[in-house]
Amino acid sequence: MSHQGLILGCIADDFTGATDLAAMLVAHGMATVQVIGVPQGPLPQADAVVVALKSRTAPVQQAVAESLTACEALLGAGARQIFFKYCSTFDSTDEGNIGPVADALMRRLQSGFAIACPAFPANGRSIFQGHLFVGDRLLNESGMENHPLTPMRDANLVRVLSRQTDGGVGLVPFAAVDAGEAAIRREFHRLRDSGRRYAITDAVTDEHLLAIGAACAEHALITGGSGIAMGLPENFRAQGLLPERDDADELPEARGSMAVIAGSCSRATLGQIGLARDHVPVLELDALATPDASALAALARDWVRDRLSTERPVVIAASAPPDKVRALQDKLGREAAGALVEEALSRIATDLVAQGVGQLVIAGGETSGAVVQRLGITSLRIGPQIDPGVPWTYAEPAGLHLALKSGNFGARDFFLKAFQP
Numbered sequence: 325m326s327h328q329g330l331i332l333g334c335i336a337d338d339f340t341g342a343t344d345l346a347a348m349l350v351a352h353g354m355a356t357v358q359v360i361g362v363p364q365g366p367l368p369q370a371d372a373v374v375v376a377l378k379s380r381t382a383p384v385q386q387a388v389a390e391s392l393t394a395c396e397a398l399l400g401a402g403a404r405q406i407f408f409k410y411c412s413t414f415d416s417t418d419e420g421n422i423g424p425v426a427d428a429l430m431r432r433l434q435s436g437f438a439i440a441c442p443a444f445p446a447n448g449r450s451i452f453q454g455h456l457f458v459g460d461r462l463l464n465e466s467g468m469e470n471h472p473l474t475p476m477r478d479a480n481l482v483r484v485l486s487r488q489t490d491g492g493v494g495l496v497p498f499a500a501v502d503a504g505e506a507a508i509r510r511e512f513h514r515l516r517d518s519g520r521r522y523a524i525t526d527a528v529t530d531e532h533l534l535a536i537g538a539a540c541a542e543h544a545l546i547t548g549g550s551g552i553a554m555g556l557p558e559n560f561r562a563q564g565l566l567p568e569r570d571d572a573d574e575l576p577e578a579r580g581s582m583a584v585i586a587g588s589c590s591r592a593t594l595g596q597i598g599l600a601r602d603h604v605p606v607l608e609l610d611a612l613a614t615p616d617a618s619a620l621a622a623l624a625r626d627w628v629r630d631r632l633s634t635e636r637p638v639v640i641a642a643s644a645p646p647d648k649v650r651a652l653q654d655k656l657g658r659e660a661a662g663a664l665v666e667e668a669l670s671r672i673a674t675d676l677v678a679q680g681v682g683q684l685v686i687a688g689g690e691t692s693g694a695v696v697q698r699l700g701i702t703s704l705r706i707g708p709q710i711d712p713g714v715p716w717t718y719a720e721p722a723g724l725h726l727a728l729k730s731g732n733f734g735a736r737d738f739f740l741k742a743f744q745p
């Protein structure tokens with residue numbers, strides 16, 4: 325791959341979200357590398373770099389400070405536009421962190437105005453008249469109203485973002501978005517002239533996202549989900565910055581045994597485990613019966629011994645339905661329960677890699693964070709997508725193929741199809 329230097333610098337507020345964004349950029353022709361945590365030292369060579377932070381639910385000041393440090397590193401490496409990636413369900417509290425981080429980046433970039441667009445139609449997230457839908461449900465009736473850390477009880481994103489910033493928030497409504505780039509640009513001018521700092525942009529289809537992306541070509545800061553990134557590579561090609569690439573998603577050949585580690589307890593992940601049970605060996609860990617990380621890891625080590633294969637995966641899951649999760653949380657406390665399971669799963673991942681696993685799917689954002697950190701991975705080169713938002717990646721320096729699956733992403737047969745050639 326010939327190289328021209330960094331074009332797009334991205335800051336993501338969690339690990340699976342970072343991979344989701346990186347996959348979108350690669351699918352649209354940008355060679356992309358995901359860096360784990362606040363960058364230390366020089367950034368890798370790529371058209372786009374996505375810095376993966378764990379800042380979604382961090383204290384506001386920490387989220388702002390880490391995002392600004394990441395922004396500085398990206399600008400220092402030559403980034404011409406900064407993208408702040410948050411969840412397609414706008415996961416945040418009334419204190420933030422979306423508003424405060426966006427405000428800080430905007431001040432640093434002296435841009436004065438930015439869009440806020442979490443729409444991702446391929447995964448059922450659309451925005452109409454400022455209201456975010458998940459499938460056919462309003463955000464606050466989609467199950468997200470019960471999220472343990474960031475319950476989303478208001479689907480009106482103009483109101484939600486207004487509570488997180490002292491900058492005015494306006495709306496680019498459906499009619500303007502549907503009319504295309506010129507109409508969207510007129511709305512941006514109208515909002516900016518009326519003193520608004522942010523524009524929530526309606527978007528129901530990929531065509532809408534492409535038109536909004538084109539209208540943002542000159543914006544120093546873009547904020548949103550991965551969907552809105554689909555229009556950006558074309559802007560850079562039009563400016564002569566990005567060559568045509570047909571090798572953006574090339575990875576070294578995958579080798580070694582296959583495994584899945586699941587810590588997500590989302591409905592989607594539980595369904596994926598359920599289907600896998602009929603086809604491949606599945607170990608379901610019972611953290612309530614064995615509330616000890618090293619004992620759980622030992623159980624998994626024994627179970628896996630004669631089961632590893634280069635032909636089909638084994639699945640090791642701590643995932644459980646809400647009543648069982650609640651039982652463990654009641655026994656240990658919410659944080660300690662999560663930490664115990666994350667510790668067990670990251671030990672198991674280390675054992676699996678030591679036993680020759682070279683292709684590993686991890687389900688869940690927090691779980692992915694714990695495993696990736698335990699494996700000492702510093703960057704991920706992004707390959708082809710298995711399902712929207714979930715690509716295979718190549719982890720360095722471990723030399724391992726990894727797929728980090730957002731809890732809610734992926735078809736029901738995800739754990740099988742991920743390993744099909």
Ligand SMILES: Nc1ncnc2c1ncn2[C@@H]1O[C@H](COP(=O)(O)OP(=O)(O)OP(=O)(O)O)[C@@H](O)[C@H]1O
Pocket residue numbers: 340587588589590611642643644648649650652653661662663664665666687688689690691692729730731732
């Ligand atoms: N049986 C269990 N009981 C209690 N907690 C569990 C259990 N299994 C997993 N957990 C914890 O639940 C949390 C799941 O969060 P994680 O971010 O991994 O998944 P998710 O929220 O579905 O994914 P995403 O953040 O990508 O949407 C982790 O902290 C994990 O350790």
Ligand SMILES: O=C(O)[C@@H](O)C(=O)CO
Pocket residue numbers: 338340341342344345410411412413549550689713730731
């Ligand atoms: O945008 C999404 O929904 C995901 O990339 C995500 O951020 C999950 O944590």
